[in-house]
Amino acid sequence: MDGYAVPVIAGRYDMMTFDPANLEPTDGRAKRGERSFSSQYLRILPGEEMHVDSQRALMAHLLRRAGFGATPAELDTYCGWGYDATVEWLLYPEAQPALDEDIIERYYIDWKESRNIEGALTETVYRMNCNASARPLQEKIALFWHGVFATGLAKVLHEKTMLNQVDLFRQQGLGNFEELLRRLARDPAMIFWLDNNFNHKNAINENWGRELLELFSMGVGMDGHANYTEDDVQEAARAFTGWTIDDDNVASIPYGKTPWLFRYDLEDHDAGLKTFLGETGNFDGDDIIEIICRQPSTARFVSRHLYNFFVADDVQVPAWQTTPPADPAAIAALEAEYFRSGYDIRSMLRLMFTSDFFKSESARFARVKSPAEVVVGTLHLVGDFKLPKVGFMATALECRYMNQDLLNPPSVEGWHTGKEWIDSGSMVERINFVADNLGDANHPGVRTMVDALLDRHPDATGIVDDCLELLGSVVLREDNRNALVAQAEQALDAGADTEEVILNALRMIGSTREYQFA
């Protein structure tokens, strides 16, 4: 804990009545209501020159990366706690009450089973949206590991098993990396995905053994050299023989699906001597993972992935063997923390979120938002679907339309990130989705923002600048900002309704290039 108090939600979490103003740190350093949305917001007086609150902007940056953004009210709360306390709050999501599974299950029948890919996708995105307030980093780290350990329903065809894997990432994603790999190696979805159920004592299937090394822990190489040999792949595969699953039935009919279960088949396990990365012994799978986690290449691989996801876009994974990190000092610091902490992801993230390389101005808006960040971040901001209602599947599918088909990655390599998220089709989807939602005053979050602005009777400049602030201290290029101000001015001069001008400003900001960056 390093001396920080972990804020907790006062009282019982209840999604029917949840209000971010009820978030409180345990040490009482911020009091509820001390910086309410209105009081914080009204510090910007009509006619006063807009300025970016540096603490608020930094907090918005943190929440865009460690979560799915924050509402103005949530930012008020976090600013009251202070940066370091908020980082600690984020790092311990399990200290916060869990979702009201009963309510969701009551209204979304089949929530627990999700008999088709769209149902599973709905479950995943809905959970991210609902947890975006109370457990944002738990969802974000699950999304992160889902991208690294990319497993897909195109092959697995058992939705609940896939959802269980994502849940493993929620439960263990911030914990010890070695334990995460141990549990991943026993995960029925992964075993099926990479054919370890066909990895037999007398006929090995090396698929899992290879990807464990290449894509899940060490990477092919670094600093221009290879990290392992083909022999290492074969020996790793031998160590995982007999790690299989039971009941790999995928039929829903007649009575729905039943769980897949991990099974260790001693009779099918190769218990002979193996030589792996220069060490020799009667290794089983856990031994292989233990050796892997001791490798500098694993520290490098995990660090680069964390940096790419949370700090700034890096080159794609296949290029890591020959392309050095963009910020070698940052990666070196993360590698050192990996070993110092005993492979603890939470410790690495603490170092990252409190580092200068994360807080720096150059790191702000340095990553292209993933489709999940666009969709969930927007939903969270506008406050839609926080309680079950009809129509969520169409919204969840937006991720797919924007090129991120969650639970169904394009390959075991996962999604390519950064500018590869963007093409003409996905860009249109992104802009339309964001603009449609930010411009809809029926959404409670939009209504709150609009009402706050109307109370201030802002001029055109105030409308644009305050909308930028409310959307998370978004910074536009000067010419873009000026164009929006001119447009708002023209509309106001023409007698347009102020609310419509505000809504249009929100739409237009959501349509900018800058809004596509986290």
Added chain:
Amino acid sequence: MTTVVEHPASVAGLYQYHDVIGLLSAGGPGFSGPVSLALGPDGLLHVASRANPNQPEAVRVTRCTVQGDYVGEFCGWGDAPGQFIWVTAIAFGPDGNLYLADENTHRISTFTAEGEFLGHWGEFGSDFGQMNRPSGMAFAPDGTLVIADSWNHRIQRFTMDGSPLHAWGAHGKGSGQFDMPWGVAVDPDGAVYVSDWRNDRVQKFEADGRLLAEFDGGSAGDGFSRPNGLAVHGDHIYVCDWWNDRVQVLDADGQVIDTLIGHSGTSKWARTFLDANPDIEEKLNNATQNIELKRRFYRPTAVTVSDNGLVFVADCYRHRVQIYRKL
């Protein structure tokens, strides 16, 4: 071509597994997330399928015999007259018509037993007579309709044509209060039983709303967990103990006297399907670790009892109706 013929007993031996009707399907013989059931004046079993949110075509009311012979269905996902979206309860009125609660449109639709649409009433709101997610429904001996007005945390009584007569309850944990009530049953004396869902209890009221008793469904730590469907038959009260995946049978004093856990075999409809898909049956037979699991209830959601003592349980996540016989 064998149907399971064994008839295992309930936990306390007061009931015996009798039969199963069901199959996961989006139309025709089968159900998709059955959430409510009712026996019609024609003796047919009517089963309302809620379906998962991305399969609106599977939302329907299926009609079949109690022996599992498919008769027909009526359906139509939507909010136009005669359509429904989030069906949550069905009940037959003394007029012989079927009343259907839709907690998305916040209204009650009426159909003939054969499914001909007759009309609807009800509107969203929290004023007297308005509803916010109507859930369980039951007719009282006087022909009035008692509805769990779930998100208003109250019980409302209506005439059959929708005129509000009475409302009671408020949000809370105290006696007589509710937290998202779901199931409703009325006994021959007019007493109203309510599954007070998020308070994990069943409350019994006089017809005028005065509290008579509270039942927690068991000893400490083993009581109800999110109870929903309810039925009263003779001196027994049947409670779908939803999150515990069981049906608790209570005596008139609220003491648990038996527990149904589910013993499903292979239904007629499932048999037909498996005979045509032997590869799937082979897979199922090889799934040895899950044999018991597949027989048990998985989120039992509604229960009704026939005059001859057959207990029908909507086994929601297994897309079937399990039937027990009172011994």
